[in-house]
Amino acid sequence: QVQLVQSGAEVKKPGASVKLSCKAAGYTFTSYHIHWVRQAPGHGLEYMGIINPSGGATVYAQKFHGRVTVTRDTSTSTVYMELSSLTSEDTGVYFCTRELGTTLYFDYWGQGTLVTVSS
């Protein structure tokens, strides 16, 4: 069955970077785009960006330009999201989710990774 399995919780200090992973299983990895969405505690969903695992092309939401880098490893069907220059406002749960590329909706989601930024 389709699964997106994310890496474990992280605790980081302000100014540091964090790199999260999202391992796909149960489908052809290069056939679906992977997106990243985050949720601050008690807040709503916030879109971060997309990677096309087939060629590696990325598009990021303007808010995260210059701070976020999404990459993929096709040999392990894994997508990585690195966020730099962390502040307390980056604390939250980060989700990866997939989308067929032409359907414009997210049908499967990872379980989420909690990132805590604290001095």
Added chain:
Amino acid sequence: QSALTQPASVSGSPGQSITISCTGPSGDVGNYNSVSWYQQHPGKAPKLIIYGVSNRPSGVSNRFSGSKSANTASLTISGLQAEDEADYYCCLHMRTITYVFGTGTTVTVL
């Protein structure tokens, strides 16, 4: 982009119907034919319940329905049940290739 506007909370009694609206600013460049809706229970990942304005994925109850008019999309939950108590988010594909979510609506079953 600014988030889409949803009511903060909506409540209803079991068996009733409720509707959640999702509105973008006038003149926005979102593709409202792409509207999708997600249900999120506390501590869980979001779950797709409506895509392409009014389509339900396999396994989603037909008590959930979607519609749109101009720059407003709507989600209706009919025959409200206790298990429907959750947060609901709309999502729109923007011309910039990225996406924007609604502000979220907490549904309470009285």
